[in-house]
Amino acid sequence: IEFELRKINSIFTHIEKFDFGNRQNLNKFTEPFKKEDLKPSYYMRRIKNLLASANIQTNPAVWLLTNAIFPWDFFHGYRLKKYKAQIAKILPIWLERFYELEALSSLANFAWLNENYIFPQLLEKEQSNQFEFIQVGHPLLDVNKKVNNDFGMVNNDVIIITGSNMAGKSTFLRTLGVNLCLAYAGSPVDAQVFRTKMFRLFTCIRVSDSVTDGLSYFYAEVKRLKALIDELQIQDDKPLFFLVDEIFRGTNNKERLLGSRAYIKALTGNNGLGFISTHDLELVKLADEIDQIKNYHFRDEVIDDKMIFNYKIQEGPCPTTNALKIMKIEGLPV
Incomplete structure (x- = not known):
């Protein structure tokens, strides 16, 4: 999961940090990536840390000792489920905006490559x-x-x-x-x-x-x-x-x-x-x-x-x- 999240996080973070200058339409279009309460980096960073923390399962001795003292797996499963519920509401928005932005970029590239073409x-x-x-x-x-x-x-x-x-x-x-x-x-x-x-x-x-x-x-x-x-x-x-x-x-x-x-x-x-x-x-x-x-x-x-x-x-x-x-x-x- 962490590997897949890393790939999508790199794309979302790039859009989040990219400066569109005074292009009002693009700034408005990418608002879901830039608002403080909607930023992908906010959620991705916490999920990444949570998954890294839950990774103690790779060390059986530490995992057994930790769970004997504290319900480590249960706690991380609960936190992950909570983040999942939060992201389920905004992930479709991020993806929809990304898909459209990618399509528009392709059309812009097509126009740049064919400068003799005209707009209908x-x-x-x-x-x-x-x-x-x-x-x-x-x-x-x-x-x-x-x-x-x-x-x-x-x-x-x-x-x-x-x-x-x-x-x-x-x-x-x-x-x-x-x-x-x-x-x-x-x-x-x-x-x-x-x-x-x-x-x-x-x-x-x-x-x-x-x-x-x-x-x-x-x-x-x-x-x-x-x-x-x-x-x-x-x-x-x-x-x-x-x-x-x-x-x-x-x-x-x-x-x-x-x-x-x-x-x-x-x-x-x-x-x-x-x-x-x-x-x-x-x-x-x-x-x-x-x-x-x-x-x-x-x-x-x-x-x-x-x-x-x-x-x-x-x-x-x-x-x-x-x-x-x-x-x-x-x-x-x-």
Whole structure:
């Protein structure tokens, strides 16, 4: 116990003694570490001394003689229980403030490491635009290689993104998701302009099967997509922002197309907006039936038997495919 207390005491003592100067918010935030009757060092020092005193058990002769004269173990057990009751009230406060301070430090470090990032602008609920992103990129991609994109949305639309393999569909969805998470956490984002309303976020990306639960990939995806429908039915001031990567890819072509058409139609007309990537080019026809559905795509070119991608999102359905081209380049029979 003493060893574990020593580790946590070093952290709490550092916060307790650190001088935050005239930073009023930080001084107020760390008050539970600095008030005389709440200081961690006050309690930790007494518990440490108590445990050291109780450590005479390591010397059997001294321990036996002491307990024969005075109820040494009983006394120290009683004192430890008393300190435990006192700390039980304030330890959750210390830990909660420490956890939040650690998270804020991580965000501050992220901002310092990425000085070219900008802080997002949160739009009021009454404003017409849902969001506007200019030159938004994924923070984990190499700055010398990544391609940033522009995108904006006024209405609660459902965007179908088509495109060839490796063209950038999944990366674009992740780019939007991770930057929204950063924005709502109070962090800078990888963009030149980032204006957005407050959304509830929901993703169906990298769904996996489970041997232990007896779930196939397709069934796991169905359960996740059902959860998305349920979230859309919730009455909330904040619309749902959803990202679905390669919908129903775990089943055959015919049923995937029929299921995807019915599902995407069900997403429209609700308190939500989002993006769905797919390889099923037949789904782009939904935009002709429902105004709320829009088509965008990523495209590729083959030049001298090499795949060339520009990773720029463009309006309309994808005019190219590349599966057979990739197979041929890698020497597979086509």
